[in-house]
Amino acid sequence: MRVAVFPGSFDPIHIGHVDMIQRALPLFDQIIIGIGVNSQKKYLFPVETRKSWIEEIFSNEKKICVITYQGLTIDFCKQHHANFILRGLRTSADFEFERAIAQMNQALHRDIETVFLIANPSLSMISSSIVRDILLHRGDVAQFVPEEIEDRVMLNEDRE
Numbered sequence: 001m002r003v004a005v006f007p008g009s010f011d012p013i014h015i016g017h018v019d020m021i022q023r024a025l026p027l028f029d030q031i032i033i034g035i036g037v038n039s040q041k042k043y044l045f046p047v048e049t050r051k052s053w054i055e056e057i058f059s060n061e062k063k064i065c066v067i068t069y070q071g072l073t074i075d076f077c078k079q080h081h082a083n084f085i086l087r088g089l090r091t092s093a094d095f096e097f098e099r100a101i102a103q104m105n106q107a108l109h110r111d112i113e114t115v116f117l118i119a120n121p122s123l124s125m126i127s128s129s130i131v132r133d134i135l136l137h138r139g140d141v142a143q144f145v146p147e148e149i150e151d152r153v154m155l156n157e158d159r160e
């Protein structure tokens with residue numbers, strides 16, 4: 001069975017993430033959207049809110065499950081019998097950063113392969129950090145987040 005973990009903070013999930021996941025669905029039997037939790041990091045939205053939003057967005061997709069985790073992504077993959085890590089690349093800087101992590105993961109666990117998908121060019125400028133910055137300055141992010149959660153993100157409901 002081909003199981004992939006798509007790790008991230010998804011704070012908040014945006015349409016670039018959704019596009020990447022939808023494009024990856026034909027490649028895998030299951031995609032685990034892993035919401036990494038770092039106790040040292042300050043998030044805009046609570047992990048429970050981010051998890052419920054992603055579950056709502058993909059509620060009709062049986063091949064997707066959403067799980068929160070702490071620690072190394074490679075350990076999370078081993079725990080859930082995932083043999084692939086799915087990562088998106090928007091820029092050459094993303095490639096250099098992600099390549100180094102993929103090589104370290106390969107050194108830690110040879111049976112888990114990282115698969116890179118190139119971002120859709122029309123979505124490559126979107127990142128969660130930019131969406132958060134727009135939100136913090138009371139800007140309109142409707143065009144960057146999935147319509148299922150647009151109103152709640154815009155109202156900044158359930159913020160940490």
